[in-house]
Amino acid sequence: xxxxxxxxxxxxxxxxxxxxxxxxxxxxxxxxxxxxxxxxxxxxxxxxxxxxxxxxxxxxxxxxxxxxxxxxxxxxxxxxxxxxxxxxxxxxxxxxxxxxxxxxxxxxxxxxxxxxxxxxxxxxxxxxxxxxxxxxxxxxxxxxxxxxxxxxxxxxxxxxxxxxxxxxxxxxxxxxxxxxxxxxxxxxxxxxxxxxxxxxxxxxxxxxxxxxxxxxxxxxxxxxxxxxxxxxxxxxxxxxxxxxxxxxxxxxxxxxxxxxxxxxxxxxxxxxxxxxxxxxxxxxxxxxxxxxxxxxxxxxxxxxxxxxxxxxxxxxxxxxxxxxxxxxxxxxxxxxxxxxxxxxxxxxxxxxxxxxxxxxxxxxxxxxxxxxxxxxxxxxx
Amino acid sequence: xxxxxxxxxxxxxxxxxxxxxxxxxxxxxxxxxxxxxxxxxxxxxxxxxxxxxxxxxxxxxxxxxxxxxxxxxxxxxxxxxxxxxxxxxxxxxxxxxxxxxxxxxxxxxxxxxxxxxxxxxxxxxxxxxxxxxxxxxxxxxxxxxxxxxxxxxxxxxxxxxxxxxxxxxxxxxxxxxxxxxxxxxxxxxxxxxxxxxxxxxxxxxxxxxxxxxxxxxxxxxxxxxxxxxxxxxxxxxxxxxxxxxxxxxxxxxxxxxxxxxxxxxxxxxxxxxxxxxxxxxxxxxxxxxxxxxxxxxxxxxxxxxxxxxxxxxxxxxxxxxxxxxxxxxxxxxxxxxxxxxxxxxxxxxxxxxxxxxxxxxxxxxxxxxxxxxxxxxx
Numbered sequence: 001x002x003x004x005x006x007x008x009x010x011x012x013x014x015x016x017x018x019x020x021x022x023x024x025x026x027x028x029x030x031x032x033x034x035x036x037x038x039x040x041x042x043x044x045x046x047x048x049x050x051x052x053x054x055x056x057x058x059x060x061x062x063x064x065x066x067x068x069x070x071x072x073x074x075x076x077x078x079x080x081x082x083x084x085x086x087x088x089x090x091x092x093x094x095x096x097x098x099x100x101x102x103x104x105x106x107x108x109x110x111x112x113x114x115x116x117x118x119x120x121x122x123x124x125x126x127x128x129x130x131x132x133x134x135x136x137x138x139x140x141x142x143x144x145x146x147x148x149x150x151x152x153x154x155x156x157x158x159x160x161x162x163x164x165x166x167x168x169x170x171x172x173x174x175x176x177x178x179x180x181x182x183x184x185x186x187x188x189x190x191x192x193x194x195x196x197x198x199x200x201x202x203x204x205x206x207x208x209x210x211x212x213x214x215x216x217x218x219x220x221x222x223x224x225x226x227x228x229x230x231x232x233x234x235x236x237x238x239x240x241x242x243x244x245x246x247x248x249x250x251x252x253x254x255x256x257x258x259x260x261x262x263x264x265x266x267x268x269x270x271x272x273x274x275x276x277x278x279x280x281x282x283x284x285x286x287x288x289x290x291x292x293x294x295x296x297x298x299x300x301x302x303x304x305x306x307x308x309x310x311x312x313x314x315x316x317x318x319x320x321x322x323x324x325x326x327x328x329x330x331x332x333x334x335x336x337x338x339x340x341x342x343x344x345x346x347x348x349x350x351x352x353x354x355x356x357x358x359x360x361x362x363x364x365x366x367x368x369x370x371x372x373x374x375x376x377x378x379x380x381x
Numbered sequence: 382x383x384x385x386x387x388x389x390x391x392x393x394x395x396x397x398x399x400x401x402x403x404x405x406x407x408x409x410x411x412x413x414x415x416x417x418x419x420x421x422x423x424x425x426x427x428x429x430x431x432x433x434x435x436x437x438x439x440x441x442x443x444x445x446x447x448x449x450x451x452x453x454x455x456x457x458x459x460x461x462x463x464x465x466x467x468x469x470x471x472x473x474x475x476x477x478x479x480x481x482x483x484x485x486x487x488x489x490x491x492x493x494x495x496x497x498x499x500x501x502x503x504x505x506x507x508x509x510x511x512x513x514x515x516x517x518x519x520x521x522x523x524x525x526x527x528x529x530x531x532x533x534x535x536x537x538x539x540x541x542x543x544x545x546x547x548x549x550x551x552x553x554x555x556x557x558x559x560x561x562x563x564x565x566x567x568x569x570x571x572x573x574x575x576x577x578x579x580x581x582x583x584x585x586x587x588x589x590x591x592x593x594x595x596x597x598x599x600x601x602x603x604x605x606x607x608x609x610x611x612x613x614x615x616x617x618x619x620x621x622x623x624x625x626x627x628x629x630x631x632x633x634x635x636x637x638x639x640x641x642x643x644x645x646x647x648x649x650x651x652x653x654x655x656x657x658x659x660x661x662x663x664x665x666x667x668x669x670x671x672x673x674x675x676x677x678x679x680x681x682x683x684x685x686x687x688x689x690x691x692x693x694x695x696x697x698x699x700x701x702x703x704x705x706x707x708x709x710x711x712x713x714x715x716x717x718x719x720x721x722x723x724x725x726x727x728x729x730x731x732x733x734x735x736x737x738x739x740x741x742x743x744x745x746x747x748x749x750x751x752x753x754x755x756x757x758x759x
Contacts, residue, residue: 151545172549
């Protein structure tokens with residue numbers, strides 16, 4: 001950690017579709033922080049999931065040293081790296097925390113021999129703790145790989161190409177390093193079912209991330225525009241890892257397929273609820289913040305479906321000046337005054353209730369309450 | 382010229398062997414006897430094949446096991462997004478040498494016969510062959526982004542066509558598919574062995590970032606990087622197929638050591654070819670390593686004769702004219718011969734290792750392969 005905190009804090013990317021918005025999207029901070037810190041107490045010790053072994057390795061220290069050279073450039077890796085330090089209390093470690101909580105909520109499983117029970121700390125098996133760490137490593141690896149810059153799209157006004165090449169090199173290497181560590185951790189779990197499950201989650205993540213931000217103009221294709229396909233897409237990029245990690249936590253404790261299914265459902269619906277919540281945040285403000293408006297976010301999607309493709313096209317044209325540039329504050333106004341925001345909020349509570357339903361089958365416990373509180377925090381708009 | 386490299390390294394399974402690199406470093410830095418000129422200078426294609434015609438050609442022997450290789454790989458890469466699928470399948474066009482799968486199936490059959498079984502491949506062994514090619518390709522895709530390469534095997538690279546971001550994701554996807562296929566084999570020991578490869582590949586890539594100041598350390602660093610980036614995959618895939626048929630750790634070690642030694646030899650020759658073969662034959666521009674700032678075997682050896690190279694190595698050939706001058710120094714020195722000779726020594730050790738297995742056509746083909754590794758010219 002010490003290494004990362006030495007990163008200079010100049011050169012922040014002000015507005016850039018290329019930057020990562022992941023860290024700024026935590027729902028309603030004060031309430032959220034309380035729910036998370038209460039939950040952390042339940043799982044035993046503080047959640048330093050980004051395994052110290054990894055952060056303190058020669059390889060990542062090396063990257064950290066090089067990343068300092070990127071200060072003042074616009075490479076997204078700079079922001080991602082800074083996020084490791086400044087926002088690590090928030091969304092970065094949510095996934096690991098959920099894995100631990102659901103492990104504890106589900107209990108020892110079978111066959112729970114005495115020797116196995118002895119290994120438990122705060123009602124969680126060591127293998128489940130490793131899994132929580134692996135989940136965070138994979139999540140972070142993709143935050144880093146998401147920020148690879150396409151060099152051909154880079155224009156001179158964005159800064160020297162050399163910096164971008166170098167930033168890419170560091171991003172590829174550090175993302176690969178985190179993934180390789182995740183693979184090693186997985187292999188050490190000695191459970192091929194879990195290796196297969198988590199590997200498939202990596203594949204899902206790739207598919208989800210592949211299409212992100214890639215049509216950033218208002219002319220997103222009409223064909224695949226539906227709530228179902230949006231949810232499929234968001235499941236891949238935001239839900240699959242958590243869902244499958246929760247399921248894998250059950251596999252590791254020897255729980256039956258029913259418990260596995262419930263844990264999967266909880267992870268899936270919590271993640272989708274969380275995503276909807278962060279999509280809604282820009283519309284909770286009283287003034288427009290164009291940088292936070294994403295055209296593939298849920299409220300915009302619902303708005304488009306409501307006004308129809310013709311209506312949307314007209315609205316986009318209205319917001320465009322003669323230079324064909326879209327005025328995002330106008331667009332924001334249109335969406336905010338429509339019904340899209342409410343529909344997205346409804347979908348958010350729907351996923352919240354599905355997540356609640358899934359864990360209602362687990363015995364009542366403080367861990368289960370913490371999982372419920374997380375749902376509560378996510379669905380509170 | 383003394384005993385084989387890493388003799389008696391048949392100890393514990395796993396690990397990179399009992400540090401034969403260290404021994405090699407010392408020997409490698411000693412001046413060589415003229416015997417080294419055996420394989421000297423401009424490589425002409427296989428002048429010795431004729432006398433060895435009895436030994437079966439490994440490529441044709443392995444052919445029957447590899448007919449469905451690329452089909453099988455594509456089945457693992459089925460993904461609904463057409464473009465992502467196209468990227469992932471891009472290098473599995475049947476035009477690669479498939480060197481790794483070939484070694485893996487030959488090793489599998491040799492181990493099977495050694496273990497009193499029929500030579501027939503187990504389905505899991507066939508999977509390992511496929512997985513080895515997938516891991517290799519995934520790492521190539523990422524390497525091309527890191528190196529900013531625009532061609533590979535005569536094709537435009539993925540990053541050049543689709544951009545860096547998608548290239549990295551495609552590499553990640555191929556790796557996740559390989560990892561799933563590996564898990565489905567259902568053997569935790571095999572999962573561990575091949576996961577080690579993934580870690581080695583990354584660590585090897587990191588090692589390429591730095592240069593060591595002392596000459597001795599530099600050579601050790603180079604050989605260790607070579608093991609991690611190239612040989613680990615071959616060594617551990619060989620070990621994996623041996624684990625699947627035989628529980629004897631000594632057999633695992635033979636398979637591992639064969640793969641390790643052949644792998645290092647293969648890379649040493651590759652590093653030589655970067656100086657001796659013109660661009661169109663190798664499928665990548667010659668002198669590519671120098672341009673990337675990398676000092677490989679021939680340069681490290683040349684540095685013994687031309688100490689001026691030291692400063693250039695340390696600044697990674699980044700000053701004006703460095704690449705050309707380093708190039709000339711290498712060709713004026715015996716760097717190429719010495720690197721070739723080192724490769725021969727690794728091959729000899731590979732032969733010594735594999736010879737401990739019961740005789741079989743496949744075993745002999747693996748012996749023959751070491752010679753092809755040394756004489757290849759592209």
